[in-house]
Amino acid sequence: MKNWLFSSLGLMLVIEGLMPFFFPQGWRDTFKKLITMKSGQIRFMGLVSFLLGLIFIFLGR
Template sequence: MKSWLFSSFGLMLILEGLMPLFFPEGWRNTFRKMITMKGGQIRFMGLISFSLGLIFLFLGR
């Protein structure tokens, strides 16, 4: 269980790091746009991201 959890967390960090590594200006602009969004919009984006993650997790099993 622990190895699966650490592997998943490591993969998430790798994927999260790709945008600022290869496209730092695009990453910065994205965060500028997110600052102007309302809380509900950010929550909706989080829900979509969470849902897609669950779908990918179940498809990968």
């Protein structure tokens, strides 16, 4: 169980690190847009991301 958890967290960090590494200006622009969004919009994006992640986990099993 621990191996699966650490592998999943490591893969998430690798994927999240790709955009700032390869496209730092695009990453910066994205965060500038996020700052101007309302809390409800950010929560909705988080919910969609969460649900897609769950779907991918279940499809991968």
